[in-house]
Amino acid sequence: MQPRTIVPFGPQHPVLPEPIQLKITYEDEKVVDVVPAMGYVHRGIEKACELNEFNKNIYLCERICGICSCIHGIAYCEVVERLWGLEVPERAQWLRTIWSEMERVHSHLLWLGLFADAFGFESLFMQYWRVREKILDMLELTAGHRVTHSVSIIGGVRRDIDTDQKKRLLETLAEIRREAQALNKVMMNDYTVKHRTVGKGPLTYDQALHLGCAGPVLRASGVKDDARMQPDLHRYGELGFEPVVETGCDSYARALVRARETIQSIDLQLAALEKLPEGELAAKPKGNPPAEEAVFRTEQPRGEMFYYAKGSGTKNVARVRVRTPTYANIPSLLVMLPGSELPDVPVIIHSIDPCISCTER
Amino acid sequence: MGLIEASRLKSPWILHYDTGSCNGCDIEILACLTPLYDIERFGMVNMGNPKHADVLVCTGALNKRSARVLKNLYEQIPDPKLVMVVGTCAISGGVFHNCYNVAGGADKVIPVDVYVPGCAARPEAIIDGVVKALGRLAELQEVARGKKSA
Numbered sequence: 001m002q003p004r005t006i007v008p009f010g011p012q013h014p015v016l017p018e019p020i021q022l023k024i025t026y027e028d029e030k031v032v033d034v035v036p037a038m039g040y041v042h043r044g045i046e047k048a049c050e051l052n053e054f055n056k057n058i059y060l061c062e063r064i065c066g067i068c069s070c071i072h073g074i075a076y077c078e079v080v081e082r083l084w085g086l087e088v089p090e091r092a093q094w095l096r097t098i099w100s101e102m103e104r105v106h107s108h109l110l111w112l113g114l115f116a117d118a119f120g121f122e123s124l125f126m127q128y129w130r131v132r133e134k135i136l137d138m139l140e141l142t143a144g145h146r147v148t149h150s151v152s153i154i155g156g157v158r159r160d161i162d163t164d165q166k167k168r169l170l171e172t173l174a175e176i177r178r179e180a181q182a183l184n185k186v187m188m189n190d191y192t193v194k195h196r197t198v199g200k201g202p203l204t205y206d207q208a209l210h211l212g213c214a215g216p217v218l219r220a221s222g223v224k225d226d227a228r229m230q231p232d233l234h235r236y237g238e239l240g241f242e243p244v245v246e247t248g249c250d251s252y253a254r255a256l257v258r259a260r261e262t263i264q265s266i267d268l269q270l271a272a273l274e275k276l277p278e279g280e281l282a283a284k285p286k287g288n289p290p291a292e293e294a295v296f297r298t299e300q301p302r303g304e305m306f307y308y309a310k311g312s313g314t315k316n317v318a319r320v321r322v323r324t325p326t327y328a329n330i331p332s333l334l335v336m337l338p339g340s341e342l343p344d345v346p347v348i349i350h351s352i353d354p355c356i357s358c359t360e361r
Numbered sequence: 362m363g364l365i366e367a368s369r370l371k372s373p374w375i376l377h378y379d380t381g382s383c384n385g386c387d388i389e390i391l392a393c394l395t396p397l398y399d400i401e402r403f404g405m406v407n408m409g410n411p412k413h414a415d416v417l418v419c420t421g422a423l424n425k426r427s428a429r430v431l432k433n434l435y436e437q438i439p440d441p442k443l444v445m446v447v448g449t450c451a452i453s454g455g456v457f458h459n460c461y462n463v464a465g466g467a468d469k470v471i472p473v474d475v476y477v478p479g480c481a482a483r484p485e486a487i488i489d490g491v492v493k494a495l496g497r498l499a500e501l502q503e504v505a506r507g508k509k510s511a
């Protein structure tokens with residue numbers, strides 16, 4: 001037997017902006033075993049949600065994750081609205097769809113950049129992030145902030161997209177679509193990219209299902225599953241949403257899914273902006289959320305997210321539970337990493353798009 | 362001023378560590394490095410190795426587990442060093458102030474020189490913070506050479 005070495009990957013590591021530790025056992029340069037160690041960003045948000053008043057939890061839930069903050073805010077509002085059985089005005093539902101999709105574009109461009117950086121393609125990283133700044137500008141224009149877009153309130157939305165903003169949004173989205181497509185071509189066809197990603201981190205259809213993976217990781221293994229396929233979720237049904245599925249089962253396929261979803265997401269926004277009806281922005285809830293239970297399922301950039309809330313009839317909710325997609329995807333690393341070579345480890349870890357802050361909350 | 366001191370002021374290397382943030386400020390720090398803001402043109406480079414770093418940039422509310430890691434990283438950075446915290450939650454705990462696993466801001470375990478507020482802090486604010494940190498670094502160097510008292 002070859003001598004074995006155990007190397008800690010993280011908690012502070014150049015390719016990871018966030019702390020997670022993986023204790024990786026190598027045999028020569030081959031990975032034979034992986035043990036994740038977590039808890040470096042656990043804050044206890046679910047408990048704090050019980051201490052705050054229910055309408056203040058929106059801000060807290062938005063800060064579960066800074067990359068998909070808007071979708072977390074919307075999901076919390078949706079689940080509390082379901083406790084009441086509150087009807088959200090149509091325009092607000094469309095606006096929520098638009099902002100969720102804008103966030104998906106920003107998140108996927110961010111990931112595509114970081115992924116390129118993980119295998120050392122720095123100019124592609126910079127280019128993706130250059131394009132991403134444009135969607136951030138649009139988020140700032142419409143929602144008021146680059147990162148934390150606090151748009152959702154219980155009963156509807158807090159901000160509107162007026163005609164001027166809509167015009168600029170349509171123009172900029174078309175521009176982003178063009179530029180992202182040009183960059184996606186490099187990501188899809190470049191020889192060096194393929195060399196570093198094709199066949200790395202294999203995860204078969206069955207494994208992906210058994211491990212309960214979510215989002216692009218699942219769809220890159222050929223499983224057609226996306227929470228946006230629910231008929232009653234926001235307005236995806238009317239937009240004719242179809243999930244993006246790849247069958248490569250490797251890191252390359254995961255990049256393809258996200259690259260294609262970026263373009264798809266822009267198309268969804270363009271269509272939604274065209275269909276945006278006039279009307280109220282928010283319904284007013286009365287009193288406190290009743291002592292009932294409700295669940296809500298939506299698709300984050302990283303996969304399916306699940307919210308559960310239990311009211312107590314008072315200002316505080318009795319329980320909020322969040323299941324986030326990265327939590328579901330981390331077990332897949334334990335299957336993908338063993339057998340890979342040392343230099344592929346950062347690429348494979350990045351391929352699941354780890355978001356530790358929402359995993360640990 | 363010696364060569365090393367001059368280059369340290371001209372080109373400070375940054376080490377970034379997240380002690381329990383929501384990611385918002387972390388990606389804004391990364392956004393500073395990319396084409397729109399591009400602080401690398403001023404010589405600031407994001408480093409993965411604490412032994413090479415001059416400025417420790419810390420984001421996120423101080424989680425009880427990462428406090429140990431933060432202290433460890435701080436000790437590995439050679440003197441003169443600076444600490445800059447980015448974001449409201451790294452300053453005081455921010456929205457996470459009543460979470461059970463949050464001890465407060467980064468200054469609970471290490472001395473902090475520059476505080477950048479905002480949730481999430483804008484890249485402009487972060488760049489301003491780094492410039493302020495450089496002024497402080499120059500002061501520390503004077504102190505080290507005995508020209509000025511601390």
Ligand code: SF4
Nearest residue numbers: 383385448449450480
């Ligand atoms: S200051 Fe706000 S945006 Fe920044 S890490 Fe903390 S919670 Fe997130």
